[in-house]
Every structure is written in structure tokens, then in C-alpha cells.
Amino acid sequence: MTAENDYIELLPAARRDAILALRKENSRKLHSRKKGFLAYRLPYESVRHLRAASLDLAGDVVRIGSASDITAAEQQQVLQVLRGFMPWRKGPFQVFGIDIDAEWRSNRKWDRLLPVLPDIRDKVIADIGCNNGYYMFRMAHYQPRAVIGFEPYHHHYFTFRTLNSFAGLTALHLELLGVEHLTLYPDCFDVVFLMGVIYHRISPVEMLKDVWPSMSHEQC
Ligand SMILES: C[S@@+](CC[C@H](N)C(=O)[O-])C[C@H]1O[C@@H](n2cnc3c(N)ncnc32)[C@H](O)[C@@H]1O
Numbered sequence: 052m053t054a055e056n057d058y059i060e061l062l063p064a065a066r067r068d069a070i071l072a073l074r075k076e077n078s079r080k081l082h083s084r085k086k087g088f089l090a091y092r093l094p095y096e097s098v099r100h101l102r103a104a105s106l107d108l109a110g111d112v113v114r115i116g117s118a119s120d121i122t123a124a125e126q127q128q129v130l131q132v133l134r135g136f137m138p139w140r141k142g143p144f145q146v147f148g149i150d151i152d153a154e155w156r157s158n159r160k161w162d163r164l165l166p167v168l169p170d171i172r173d174k175v176i177a178d179i180g181c182n183n184g185y186y187m188f189r190m191a192h193y194q195p196r197a198v199i200g201f202e203p204y205h206h207h208y209f210t211f212r213t214l215n216s217f218a219g220l221t222a223l224h225l226e227l228l229g230v231e232h233l234t235l236y237p238d239c240f241d242v243v244f245l246m247g248v249i250y251h252r253i254s255p256v257e258m259l260k261d262v263w264p265s266m267s268h269e270q271c
Pocket residue numbers: 141157160179180181182183201202203204207228229230231245246247248
């Protein structure tokens with residue numbers, strides 16, 4: 052997240068200082084020289100300058116760029132980087148012409164959501180447990196003001212950062228934070244997506260108590 056597209060300015064009620072302090076702590080972690088972090092950070096850094104000329108976020112497959120946007124050598128490099136992010140749990144994606152056939156057909160869950168999806172244009176949205184951001188890319192099709200993904204695992208964090216460095220969607224943001232940090236976001240979100248997380252929590256009710264106040268009063 053660069054200073055100029057920091058979503059935090061959109062959320063006057065957010066606990067800014069605490070969020071910035073956590074970001075600083077996370078940044079230290081993400082830049083650590085430990086093998087587990089380098090394994091994802093270095094590949095991301097090696098390709099983050101590449102830009103997709105087109106996006107297709109409307110279909111089952113999230114398409115970011117096409118093969119002709121980059122050279123054959125760059126495509127090979129991207130392929131190796133994307134392989135390094137395996138296993139891909141959420142998808143499918145196609146990136147610069149490379150098909151990524153994920154473990155889950157996330158488009159099927161999205162299709163079940165569509166009939167009940169509110170109008171998310173210009174809305175501020177949280178996607179808790181966003182994984183590699185598959186749904187965030189699908190949301191971007193509807194032009195939300197901002198989508199903030201909450202995902203505590205650095206593997207998924209760097210996968211998303213890599214995809215979005217190609218896609219260049221400035222409305223999409225990812226925090227290396229978990230649902231337990233939602234208390235830092237009172238009265239912030241017009242829409243909250245909380246999918247596939249509740250049954251992993253020891254206390255689902257306590258979790259919902261953290262999430263509920265993060266919704267904008269107008270939406271409650
Ligand atoms: C079963 S997947 C669901 C992914 C996606 N939301 C979906 O519905 O397909 C659970 C996700 O929650 C993430 N997760 C794990 N602990 C979490 C926490 N404390 N807060 C938020 N997300 C968490 C996992 O890393 C994983 O990406």
C-alpha cells in the first residue's frame with residue numbers, strides 16, 4: 052500500500068494509530084531475512100514491475116492481462132513465480148495467459164452470492180479471510196470505493212500482492228491481519244464478507260461480536 056492510495060483516509064472512525072503500528076510490525080516481519088518469508092517476497096519483487104494491459108473480472112475466471120502483454124521470457128518468469136505460490140486454494144485465474152486451476156472453484160460460491168449481493172458500487176467493503184483475493188477481484192468488477200482484505204498468512208498476502216501488482220487495482224488493499232483485528236475498525240464498512248472463517252474459530256459468537264461493530268451504523 053503506498054501512502055497515496057492508503058484506504059485509511061476513507062475511514063475516519065478507524066483506530067488509525069493502532070492499525071499503523073500493526074502495519075509497521077507486519078512490515079518488519081514481511082521484510083525479515085527468514086527463509087519462510089523470502090520464499091514468497093523475493094519472487095513477488097522479481098515480477099511486480101509487470102503490468103497487465105487488460106482485465107476481465109466479470110467471468111468465472113479472473114483474467115489479468117494476456118500473453119501478448121509481456122515477452123516470452125517474462126512469461127516463463129511469471130510461471131515460475133506463480134508455481135512458487137502453490138497450492139492455489141482459491142481461483143480460477145488466468146494471468147498473462149497462464150491458467151491457474153485452483154483447488155476450489157470459488158466462482159461457484161460467488162454465483163451463490165450474486166442473487167443476494169447488495170449494490171457495492173462506491174461502497175467500502177471488508178473481505179475477512181480473503182486468501183489470495185479471488186473474491187476481491189470479482190468485487191472490483193462492480194467498482195467499490197475500497198475493498199480491504201484481512202488475511203493473516205504471508206503466503207496469501209504475497210500471492211495477492213503479486214496478482215494485484217499486475218492488475219493495478221488501486222481500490223483493492225490487503226492487511227496482514229485477522230478477524231480479531233476488526234475491533235480496530237468501528238463503524239467502517241458498508242458491506243462485510245465473512246466466508247469460510249466462522250467454523251475455524253474456537254468461539255464463533257465472540258468473533259461475530261468483533262465483526263458486528265465494524266459495520267457502518269447505516270448498514271446495521
Ligand atoms: C476456508 S478459507 C476461506 C477463504 C474465502 N473466504 C472463501 O470463502 O473461499 C479460510 C481463510 O481464512 C484465513 N484465516 C485464517 N485465520 C484467520 C483469521 N484469524 N482471521 C481471518 N482470516 C483467517 C485463512 O488463511 C484462509 O485464507
